[in-house]
Amino acid sequence: MTLSTDRSPEHRQGTGSAAEPAGGMDASENEPAVGADLDAPLRFGITAEDYMLPARQQIQMVEPTGLLKATEAQGTQPGHEYQLPSTDVLLDAYRHLVVGRRVNDQNSALVRQGRMAVYPSSHGQEACQVAAALCLSKGDWLFPTYRDSVAVMTKGVDPVQTMTLFRGDWHGGYNPADHQVGIQCTPLTTQLLHAVGVAHAAKLRGEDTVVLAMCGDGATSEGDFHEALNFAAVFHLPVVFFVQNNQYAISVPLAQQSVAPSLAHKAVGYGMAGERVDGNDLVALMAVLDRAVALARGGSGPLLVEAHTYRMQAHTNADDATRYRQDSEVAEWLDKDPLKRMRTYLQAQGLLDDAAESRIAEEAEAVASQLRTGLGEDVPVDPQDLFRYVFSAPTTQLKEQAAMLADELARDAAPQETESAQ
Amino acid sequence: MTTITTSSEANGNVSAATARAAQQAAQKSQAGRAQPVTLAKSLNTALSDAMAADPSVLVFGEDVGLLGGVFRITDGLTAKFGDQRCFDTPLAESGIVGMAVGMAMNGMRPVVEMQFDAFAYPAFEQIVSHVAKMHNRTRGAIKLPIVIRVPYAGGIGGVEHHCDSSESYYAHTAGLKVYTPATVADGYRMLREAIASDDPVMFMEPKKLYWSKDQVDLEALRAGHEADGGASSEGTAAVARAGTDATLIAYGPSVPTALAAAAAAAEEGRSLEVIDIRSIVPFDDETVCASVRKTGRAVVIAEAHGFASVSSEIVARVQERCFHHLAAPVLRVTGFDIPYPAPKLEHYYLPGVDRILDAVDNLQWED
Ligand SMILES: Cc1ncc(C[n+]2csc(CCOP(=O)(O)OP(=O)(O)O)c2C)c(N)n1
Numbered sequence: 207m208t209l210s211t212d213r214s215p216e217h218r219q220g221t222g223s224a225a226e227p228a229g230g231m232d233a234s235e236n237e238p239a240v241g242a243d244l245d246a247p248l249r250f251g252i253t254a255e256d257y258m259l260p261a262r263q264q265i266q267m268v269e270p271t272g273l274l275k276a277t278e279a280q281g282t283q284p285g286h287e288y289q290l291p292s293t294d295v296l297l298d299a300y301r302h303l304v305v306g307r308r309v310n311d312q313n314s315a316l317v318r319q320g321r322m323a324v325y326p327s328s329h330g331q332e333a334c335q336v337a338a339a340l341c342l343s344k345g346d347w348l349f350p351t352y353r354d355s356v357a358v359m360t361k362g363v364d365p366v367q368t369m370t371l372f373r374g375d376w377h378g379g380y381n382p383a384d385h386q387v388g389i390q391c392t393p394l395t396t397q398l399l400h401a402v403g404v405a406h407a408a409k410l411r412g413e414d415t416v417v418l419a420m421c422g423d424g425a426t427s428e429g430d431f432h433e434a435l436n437f438a439a440v441f442h443l444p445v446v447f448f449v450q451n452n453q454y455a456i457s458v459p460l461a462q463q464s465v466a467p468s469l470a471h472k473a474v475g476y477g478m479a480g481e482r483v484d485g486n487d488l489v490a491l492m493a494v495l496d497r498a499v500a501l502a503r504g505g506s507g508p509l510l511v512e513a514h515t516y517r518m519q520a521h522t523n524a525d526d527a528t529r530y531r532q533d534s535e536v537a538e539w540l541d542k543d544p545l546k547r548m549r550t551y552l553q554a555q556g557l558l559d560d561a562a563e564s565r566i567a568e569e570a571e572a573v574a575s576q577l578r579t580g581l582g583e584d585v586p587v588d589p590q591d592l593f594r595y596v597f598s599a600p601t602t603q604l605k606e607q608a609a610m611l612a613d614e615l616a617r618d619a620a621p622q623e624t625e626s627a628q
Numbered sequence: 629m630t631t632i633t634t635s636s637e638a639n640g641n642v643s644a645a646t647a648r649a650a651q652q653a654a655q656k657s658q659a660g661r662a663q664p665v666t667l668a669k670s671l672n673t674a675l676s677d678a679m680a681a682d683p684s685v686l687v688f689g690e691d692v693g694l695l696g697g698v699f700r701i702t703d704g705l706t707a708k709f710g711d712q713r714c715f716d717t718p719l720a721e722s723g724i725v726g727m728a729v730g731m732a733m734n735g736m737r738p739v740v741e742m743q744f745d746a747f748a749y750p751a752f753e754q755i756v757s758h759v760a761k762m763h764n765r766t767r768g769a770i771k772l773p774i775v776i777r778v779p780y781a782g783g784i785g786g787v788e789h790h791c792d793s794s795e796s797y798y799a800h801t802a803g804l805k806v807y808t809p810a811t812v813a814d815g816y817r818m819l820r821e822a823i824a825s826d827d828p829v830m831f832m833e834p835k836k837l838y839w840s841k842d843q844v845d846l847e848a849l850r851a852g853h854e855a856d857g858g859a860s861s862e863g864t865a866a867v868a869r870a871g872t873d874a875t876l877i878a879y880g881p882s883v884p885t886a887l888a889a890a891a892a893a894a895e896e897g898r899s900l901e902v903i904d905i906r907s908i909v910p911f912d913d914e915t916v917c918a919s920v921r922k923t924g925r926a927v928v929i930a931e932a933h934g935f936a937s938v939s940s941e942i943v944a945r946v947q948e949r950c951f952h953h954l955a956a957p958v959l960r961v962t963g964f965d966i967p968y969p970a971p972k973l974e975h976y977y978l979p980g981v982d983r984i985l986d987a988v989d990n991l992q993w994e995d
Pocket residue numbers: 353392393394421422423424425426452454455456517521
């Protein structure tokens with residue numbers, strides 16, 4: 207069907223009446239919902255449905271073996287064409303990928319040594335982590351989950367500050383406003399609404415901020431996921447929802463969360479565009495997310511990108527994955543490893559020599575060592591901090607409780623002083 | 629439990645006329661440009677003035693735009709400030725509050741409306757896990773100046789899910805301020821204070837008082853807010869009526885009932901002081917305890933179920949702080965521990981004048 211052009215952008219803000227039927231449509235064609243982005247399909251010369259529905263196949267540019275696919279085989283179809291990212295972009299992304307893998311493995315070791323309380327590793331998902339941060343420009347916001355430490359660091363947050371949450375001396379180690387990164391969020395999908403709010407505020411001020419909001423496959427069953435997508439679509443906000451489908455929500459496989467054709471298909475129900483991408487193919491991820499960010503920034507409204515990947519390790523160190531999945535399944539995904547694939551691809555293209563490789567390895571080692579030092583330190587905690595930040599100024603009651611704790615601690619310290627004085 | 633009578637007539641809701649008379653007696657009638665103003669109007673004026681004063685103040689929720697809210701508290705705001713500053717959202721309370729969190733992180737001061745008390749529950753996770761905790765989690769780096777307005781409590785013959793007293797859930801959550809005005813002037817003053825606050829505020833509006841009127845000078849209130857930004861009154865309880873024999877401690881919808889009880893007691897020769905809590909969090913121990921230490925007797929009145937509630941908290945605090953001044957146990961008159969009753973039964977449930985006076989009679993008077 208062709209879209210009539212008489213439906214102005216105002217129309218989709220819901221200020222007008224319900225959509226009136228456009229002329230020349232036959233009964234089998236459905237009117238796109240009010241709120242749908244009508245400019246993008248027009249620009250691409252495709253129907254609104256074809257714009258919103260993900261491409262028939264997931265977007266993949268580099269095979270698991272590291273071979274660049276023929277353009278026709280990359281999963282693109284009209285309106286879903288993707289540009290191969292530039293060499294500079296890919297080399298920079300690879301550098302972050304190597305660092306990300308090293309960070310994941312370093313942190314898992316620190317957990318085993320008791321230096322961190324817990325670490326939900328993104329081992330195997332580093333391509334998603336890196337792409338989610340690198341597709342954004344300065345000033346754009348990122349809203350991560352507990353699993354997205356590598357994305358947080360890639361966006362510029364200091365590694366040790368990033369891990370403070372898991373070290374156990376405070377709930378978050380960085381100021382979200384410094385790098386436009388929300389605190390890693392644990393209540394599933396609640397952060398997606400914060401992303402919507404940040405984008406909404408920016409839009410009201412006429413800024414061109416884009417917000418990328420992350421969640422997992424299991425989390426797409428939560429109510430806030432749906433509320434966030436709908437709000438972003440209705441208010442036509444520049445939010446890219448990025449779902450890392452790593453196949454499991456702790457022990458529960460995706461088949462028990464959703465029977466939709468894919469998670470990206472959920473986009474169409476809200477009147478936004480969805481796309482599926484190979485989540486272990488950094489080249490494809492950069493291409494798809496870059497385009498999604500550009501579309502969002504250009505005023506096309508929100509988009510939903512689902513990356514197909516795999517959680518190579520247990521949910522966290524406290525989980526036992528052997529209770530719910532086979533080693534053979536994990537082994538299959540070893541062959542699809544994002545790091546190995548990218549390295550082979552770059553080497554085959556003649557873009558990565560041994561010198562570059564060892565420079566990057568050194569950089570990764572430096573970050574790992576920074577983490578070992580930073581998380582190995584015994585950072586003194588101040589018990590009075592408990593009361594300091596509950597409100598912008600402590601209430602009378604909190605002052606009383608702070609004084610009580612201070613008194614308790616003083617009395618604990620006192621007998622030793624008396625003894626040593628004797 | 630000696631504080632409860634079963635007289636259906638006695639426990640009826642205090643009539644609006646009685647409440648008004650009591651309030652007006654308590655608030656020495658103001659001279660100047662004072663005129664009859666409803667609580668709804670004072671809240672509406674506060675929103676309008678706050679939006680005019682600060683372009684980052686936004687109002688959104690369900691039916692708050694063209695309709696002006698089901699209680700008309702946002703009436704005219706879209707017309708005056710445009711549909712970017714006062715607008716309707718899709719029907720999703722978690723979405724409304726969650727979006728407000730992001731907006732506040734990004735420089736706005738959102739004032740959101742929950743349509744009714746019990747319909748705020750879908751937003752509970754956002755309120756408890758984010759609104760209340762963001763400031764603490766970020767060591768003060770991120771402040772969330774959000775006001776969540778909740779029309780609450782009963783006494784309007786409302787059906788199920790429209791009459792909950794939900795203040796205890798919020799008061800129990802560290803990091804939320806909880807305000808509830810009981811007079812028209814406080815409606816204006818406290819809503820301006822809430823919007824100006826850098827901390828999130830649950831603003832509980834007693835819906836049965838929306839149409840109650842007081843003689844109020846809105847100009848003077850506006851000038852007062854502009855002069856000190858609410859610094860003088862924020863977070864404080866008020867002596868709604870001075871007395872010497874016992875203290876009635878009430879908040880929100882129960883304040884007019886307590887005032888009516890005090891007026892009735894006065895006719896019988898008993899002088900009751902009435903404290904209007906106004907700010908449940910932070911709690912003004914000083915004003916409450918000063919009164920109880922003076923009178924030596926206290927009854928706490930609240931519409932909410934008594935069990936594990938704001939009223940239990942007040943009794944505990946008074947007992948801890950005023951024990952040696954007390955001539956009798958601190959008693960309570962509260963809603964029963966039952967789901968809010970159907971309209972034809974609510975007058976059995978609501979604290980009424982007679983039930984309060986019975987409780988006062990039980991404060992172990994010597995004579
Ligand atoms: C609202 C809520 N319910 C339950 C949990 C406990 N929980 C933490 S992670 C998780 C699984 C989430 O799976 P998914 O969204 O696929 O993300 P993944 O952990 O695989 O990255 C659960 C159930 C939670 N954090 N929040």
